[in-house]
Amino acid sequence: MSRGGAITLSDLSREQVSEWLQSFDTVLCDGDGTIWQDDTAIEGAVEVVNALQQRLGKRVYLITNNGLKTRQELFERSRRLGFQLPSEQHIISPTTAIVDYLGQRTEFDKARHQVYVVGNAAIARELKAHGIDSYGAGEPDELAPGEKWQDFAAREFGNPEAVKDVAAVVVGWDEYFSYCKMARACNILCSNPSSAFLVTNRDAVHKYPAFCIPGTAAFVSGIEACSEREALEMGKPNPLVLEPLIKSGALRPERTLMIGDCLKIDVGFASNCGMLSLLVGTGRYSNLSAVLQEKEKLPQPDVYLPRLGDLLTHL
C-alpha cells in the first residue's frame, strides 16, 4: 500500500487489511473529532481503541492539541468514556510537552523562575503539579475603567528587572486575550531574550457550522509580530512532542499509525514524523472527495475511513 495514497479501507481485500494491521505496533489517536467530541465518545471509537490494545496487542496513546485540560484530566475523561488506556503516561498533550520542555532546559530553575501564561487555567494547574510557578493563566487582564494604556505601561514595565525571572511565556487558547496580555508578553520576550516562547498549538481558527472563532494561533501570531520572535509549537504537527517517547525507545515512528480527523494537523504530523496515517471522516473531512480536493495543498493520508468505528469489523 503506497504512503499518502488516500485509499478507503473498504476498498482493500481482507489480506491487505490484515497486512496493514501488522505493519504497526503503536497507535497514536487524536481526541476531538476522532474518538470523542468534548465529553461524548464517537460511536464505535471506544470498541476500536480497546480492541486495538486488548485483541491486537497494540500500544495506544492519546495525542491531543487540547491545552484546556491537564494530562490527568484528559486521562480521567478517557476512562470515564470507556477508553482503557493503561496509564496517564499514555496521554500526550501540550501541557505535558511544556512541562517536559522546561524541565530539560539546564538554565531553568524551579526555585527562582516563573512562567507567564497567556492562556487558560489548565496550563497553570499542570505547571503547578510539576512544581513550576506561573501567573496570568485563566484570569481577565484588561485596562481598568478610565485607565490609559500609558498608565498601564508605566505600572507594568517601569521596572525592567522584573522580567529577569520570567523563564518562559506560554500561549494557549484564552477567552480573556487582551491588549494588556499581549503587551506584557511582548515586553517579556523583547526584554529577556533568554526567555522561552512556547505555544500549545497552531490551530488558527475553529470553524463551527454557524460561525468561526479565533484559535490559539491567532493570539500567537499577534505576539510573534510585536515581539519579533517565533514561538515553539508544543503540539502536533511538531515532531518535538514525540521526542521523549522516541528517545526512550517506547515508540518507533516507522511502526506507528497516527489516527486523526485533520489533514493539516494529524496527517501532517504523521508525515513530519515518518509514521503511517489513517484519516477518519468524523471531523472536517466527512467524505473522501473533500480530502482529494486538498491534494495540492495538504499532506494526504495512507488510508481513509468514514468513522473509526468502521474498523471494528476488520479487527
Add this chain to the structure above:
Amino acid sequence: MSRGGAITLSDLSREQVSEWLQSFDTVLCDGDGTIWQDDTAIEGAVEVVNALQQRLGKRVYLITNNGLKTRQELFERSRRLGFQLPSEQHIISPTTAIVDYLGQRTEFDKARHQVYVVGNAAIARELKAHGIDSYGAGEPDELAPGEKWQDFAAREFGNPEAVKDVAAVVVGWDEYFSYCKMARACNILCSNPSSAFLVTNRDAVHKYPAFCIPGTAAFVSGIEACSEREALEMGKPNPLVLEPLIKSGALRPERTLMIGDCLKIDVGFASNCGMLSLLVGTGRYSNLSAVLQEKEKLPQPDVYLPRLGDLLTHL
C-alpha cells in the same frame, strides 16, 4: 546623485545640494520622529517645512501612519505647532485613506452599510464626518464577569444575517483589543467574503527605551490568522495611499521627495512609489552607521541628515 546611496547632505557641495533641491517640486513629510514628537515640534522642523513651501515653492504634504487622529485633528495640530500647510487636503493619513477607499467601492452603500472598527475613536469620527456609520471604535469589549465565550458566541454569532450589512472591518491601534473583538472581526470576515478588510498601518511594535508595546500589525496578524484573509494596508509603505493625488495629477512620484525617520516605512514607501528619499536621524536611526548596518535587509535612502532642521542653512 545615485538613488539609495545614503549620502550625508553635509558631504555634498553647494552645487550638488542646489541640484538636489531642484530635482523635486513636491515634498511628503512624515510626522512622528520627523517633524514632531506627539505634541512638540522637533527643533528646526517648522522653519524648514515653511521655507520649503514659501521660499522654494515646493508643495508640502504631511503623510502619517497615525490612525489615532482624524485628518482635521492632524491639521489643527500642525497649525498649532507652526507648520503653514495650506489646507486640510495636505494631510494624508490612514483615516482619510479608509474613507477614500470605501467611497470608491461601487458596492458600498452609506445608507445601508456599516463598518466594524477594531481601533480607536478617531476612526469612527473620520467615518462619521463622511456620513459612514460604524460601531466598536474606542470601546472596551470583553467577556462580562462570569460569562463564558460560548455565551458570547451564541449571543453574537447566532444570527448569520446580522453581518450581511457590515461592509468592512477596519483595524487600528486599540488599547482595548480583546478576544471578543478578534472573534467578531473573524466572524464577519469569514461569514461575509465581500466585506473589505482594512488596516491603518503595519507597525508591529513600538519601541521605547524602557519597553516594547504591540503596534497595530500585532492585532491584524491575529485577525489575519483566524480569518484566513489578508488585510489591505491604508498607510505607508503601501503606494495605494498616494493613488488619489497621482490620479488627479497633483503629484508626480519622480518629482517628489519623501522625508521620514524610518527605513522600513518611509524609505520603503519612497522606494515602492519611485520617489526620492531623505532619512532624518531624529527617530530610530540617530546615526548613519545604524542605517548602513541595515543595508542588506532594508531599503536605503538617497540622502541622510541628522535632523531635518539641518537643512535650513541650505535653503
